[in-house]
Amino acid sequence: MTGDTPDEPTESATDRERVATDGGEDEVAADGTGIVPPDDETPTWSERKQRSQGLSRLTYEYFERSRREDQDLRQQSSYVERDVLAFPTWPHELVRNLALTSFFIGMILLLSAAVPPHLPGPADSGSTPAVILPDWYLYWSFGLLKLGPLNPDLSLLGGQKLMADRTYGVLANLVVVGAIAVVPFLNKGSARRPVEQPFWAGVGVMGVVFAFTIAVLSVKNLVPMDSHLLFDLTFLAPIVCGIIAYSVLRAMREGYMFDLNRRYYRLRPPK
Amino acid sequence: MADEFAKGLGILVTAGLGWLMIAATYNTPSFEGRQLAAPNPDPETLNLYGQLAIMLKDLLFWFAILGALTFWVVIPAIEQAREARSE
Numbered sequence: 001m002t003g004d005t006p007d008e009p010t011e012s013a014t015d016r017e018r019v020a021t022d023g024g025e026d027e028v029a030a031d032g033t034g035i036v037p038p039d040d041e042t043p044t045w046s047e048r049k050q051r052s053q054g055l056s057r058l059t060y061e062y063f064e065r066s067r068r069e070d071q072d073l074r075q076q077s078s079y080v081e082r083d084v085l086a087f088p089t090w091p092h093e094l095v096r097n098l099a100l101t102s103f104f105i106g107m108i109l110l111l112s113a114a115v116p117p118h119l120p121g122p123a124d125s126g127s128t129p130a131v132i133l134p135d136w137y138l139y140w141s142f143g144l145l146k147l148g149p150l151n152p153d154l155s156l157l158g159g160q161k162l163m164a165d166r167t168y169g170v171l172a173n174l175v176v177v178g179a180i181a182v183v184p185f186l187n188k189g190s191a192r193r194p195v196e197q198p199f200w201a202g203v204g205v206m207g208v209v210f211a212f213t214i215a216v217l218s219v220k221n222l223v224p225m226d227s228h229l230l231f232d233l234t235f236l237a238p239i240v241c242g243i244i245a246y247s248v249l250r251a252m253r254e255g256y257m258f259d260l261n262r263r264y265y266r267l268r269p270p271k
Numbered sequence: 272m273a274d275e276f277a278k279g280l281g282i283l284v285t286a287g288l289g290w291l292m293i294a295a296t297y298n299t300p301s302f303e304g305r306q307l308a309a310p311n312p313d314p315e316t317l318n319l320y321g322q323l324a325i326m327l328k329d330l331l332f333w334f335a336i337l338g339a340l341t342f343w344v345v346i347p348a349i350e351q352a353r354e355a356r357s358e
Contacts, residue, residue: 114292118302 055260133219140211143218144176145169149231180207194245195252202246210238279342286335293328297321 087093134142148165163171187200194201213234220227294307297317311325 111292115295120302 059260136215139215139218140176141173143214143216143234144172146217146220147172195249198246198249198253201249202242205245206238206242209241210234213237275342275346279339282338282342283335286331286338290328290331290335293324293331297325297328 133139145166147169151161151163151165151168153159153161161168183203187197191197191200194204216223217230217234220230223230291307297312298309299306300309312321314322314325317325
């Protein structure tokens, strides 16, 4: 599909006519294989094949047909064409937004009335609770503080660790945040769906699974599992899931719809 | 197809919300213990409304499960079987 504009479907027919007028034989191959030498207009075999077969032909016909129908409709219609950029705010947008807002406010009122939240006793700064945990969305960071077994003992230092386990855990936070910050510079995210870039989709799956497993590791006392096994699974499960996602997506690339979609976005690139 | 999915989902979330509210009232004795799944309170201690609510809770629970299963599994399976038979 590199640079061939499919606007000359009758090229070979005109070629044949032109050849026939110079008194040649009835059946002259105008494709560059016969006695007539190929000129600039003569499509190569690969170009011919691209336009006349299978998916490329189907795609070309589909878009040509839809463009033509669009044009016909515009010409037949008495509708005065204007640039409509959006729907008016009132009533269209506001009625919809008010309906959605009312639904959610009603849901909040209903739930707060029917399922009243638990109100614990007043906080006692004098006593330490038995379980101390951050909010659930910070479990991953809390889990990174429990990477003690990964902190290497250096024989150079006589079996001493270079830094304390807690320093190591804080540095691990920097590594994770740094990795997340670097990803946009490595991949601009031009893929519209994971199947287009299986490797980066695999990396993404690995990150999501790791966010979950490291959060589970942070509450390892509450998980009914051997803590060493849990520690190993924390780092093995993301890799395994990433590889599985990569191979599945890679296998999906062979499909018919993937090819069609790729052509679609080449023909009509998203704005 | 999509309609059936929406029907099943509607039944699941609506009946599930009703079950959640009743279970939060009658089957959650404390915040620290079992929530929503604690055993039913003694029917002797409940008034008529409480007994009705407990019955409604079981009804809503099974309606949510069976309703979603009906629209997501049973009806599509019947459709598939009908198509396969007609071919």
